[in-house]
Amino acid sequence: MNQIHFMNTLLKTTGLTKSFDSPEKVVDDVSFAINRHEIFALLGPSGCGKTTTLRIIAGFEQPDSGEVVLNDRRLVGNKSFVEPEERGIGFVFQDYALFPHLPVIRNVMFGLKNVPRKQREEQALEVLCMMGLREYRDRSPFELSGGQQQRVALARAIAPTPELLLLDEPFSNLDAVLRNSTRSEVRSLLKKAGMSALLVTHDQEEALSFADRIAVMNEGRIEQIGTPEEVYYRPRTRFVAQFLGTTNLITADAIGPSALTEFGRVNLDRPAEGRVTLSIRPEHLTIEKPNRNRDNYLGEVVSKDFKGHDITYRVRIRARECMVHTDNRVNFNAGDHVNIRPLEAAVVLEEPNVHLETAKSPG
Numbered sequence: 001m002n003q004i005h006f007m008n009t010l011l012k013t014t015g016l017t018k019s020f021d022s023p024e025k026v027v028d029d030v031s032f033a034i035n036r037h038e039i040f041a042l043l044g045p046s047g048c049g050k051t052t053t054l055r056i057i058a059g060f061e062q063p064d065s066g067e068v069v070l071n072d073r074r075l076v077g078n079k080s081f082v083e084p085e086e087r088g089i090g091f092v093f094q095d096y097a098l099f100p101h102l103p104v105i106r107n108v109m110f111g112l113k114n115v116p117r118k119q120r121e122e123q124a125l126e127v128l129c130m131m132g133l134r135e136y137r138d139r140s141p142f143e144l145s146g147g148q149q150q151r152v153a154l155a156r157a158i159a160p161t162p163e164l165l166l167l168d169e170p171f172s173n174l175d176a177v178l179r180n181s182t183r184s185e186v187r188s189l190l191k192k193a194g195m196s197a198l199l200v201t202h203d204q205e206e207a208l209s210f211a212d213r214i215a216v217m218n219e220g221r222i223e224q225i226g227t228p229e230e231v232y233y234r235p236r237t238r239f240v241a242q243f244l245g246t247t248n249l250i251t252a253d254a255i256g257p258s259a260l261t262e263f264g265r266v267n268l269d270r271p272a273e274g275r276v277t278l279s280i281r282p283e284h285l286t287i288e289k290p291n292r293n294r295d296n297y298l299g300e301v302v303s304k305d306f307k308g309h310d311i312t313y314r315v316r317i318r319a320r321e322c323m324v325h326t327d328n329r330v331n332f333n334a335g336d337h338v339n340i341r342p343l344e345a346a347v348v349l350e351e352p353n354v355h356l357e358t359a360k361s362p363g
């Protein structure tokens with residue numbers, strides 16, 4: 001099993017660390033591996049060190065320590081350093097960086113070196129066809145839409161068939177509609193070409209929809225690596241829970257598989273003991289009418305935000321408020337007395353001084 005995993009690894013970074021002018025580490029012990037044919041994202045807020053990590057992998061920046069290995073070849077670390085153009089890595093930047101005075105085809109041909117001109121033209125045309133850009137081959141970049149320019153930039157980067165493609169916020173200059181469609185087109189093109197890519201973004205939705213796996217970064221460190229579903233549904237830390245979407249953070253007393261919270265006993269995603277912090281996504285809660293025969297209820301609807309296909313409620317329970325996302329058939333109004341019921345297990349976050357029991361594997 002380990003052997004298969006090892007064979008699949010294309011890029012491996014180990015213990016990357018980098019400071020600039022101050023002793024504070026901008027990249028702090030960053031280690032991750034990207035598999036062949038995998039789209040991997042580094043996701044985090046502005047200034048957390050994503051671009052610096054990408055630039056170290058590209059060879060535009062030297063780390064203070066750590067190493068980068070691509071396809072079993074050490075690119076940096078242990079006193080070795082491979083020049084950026086020798087790394088077999090392609091880049092696509094936020095601003096496309098196309099040559100405005102060259103037609104589309106010549107922009108794509110630019111990436112192809114050490115090949116006769118005729119062959120360069122054929123290869124460039126092949127990639128343009130794959131990108132659905134054949135008819136634009138003789139246009140100037142300024143005669144194209146933002147999405148088309150971005151696809152040309154991508155065509156230029158993938159024409160030399162690099163082993164790894166680095167994408168630095170490549171969709172952020174596009175408007176919202178174009179961004180979504182370009183993103184899914186680019187994803188399916190990368191998958192069709194069987195390429196591996198590393199995307200850097202601060203946009204949660206982009207990382208969740210584009211990547212096969214995500215590393216969530218905060219203040220220079222990776223807090224969690226997992227599939228989009230893992231990091232969203234099972235965040236390990238408070239930061240990951242909050243950065244990846246709206247959540248309710250609740251302090252509760254855990255006893256094994258469940259905990260007592262403001263809205264009753266909830267199941268936990270893993271056993272714990274003592275005071276714990278739990279994350280429950282608003283869509284993992286629902287609102288119900290209190291039982292008429294018992295006039296006790298838990299909370300009161302504070303506000304209702306109708307958004308068409310779903311509704312977000314704020315519900316006050318004792319001194320605190322929590323958020324509940326329901327579909328548009330769950331209808332309540334501000335002032336209604338309601339109960340809240342969890343639909344999924346709450347996620348126990350890793351916090352200091354919490355004792356987590358190791359979940360026993362079945363059998």
Ligand code: ATP
Nearest residue numbers: 020021026044045046047048049050051052053202
């Ligand atoms: P953004 O999404 O805003 O690009 P980021 O997560 O990619 O952010 P980096 O660009 O890696 O973050 O920057 C991390 C920190 O390092 C920032 O505080 C930045 O100011 C600092 N930094 C980056 N490059 C340099 C440099 N060449 N010299 C000094 N400081 C730098």
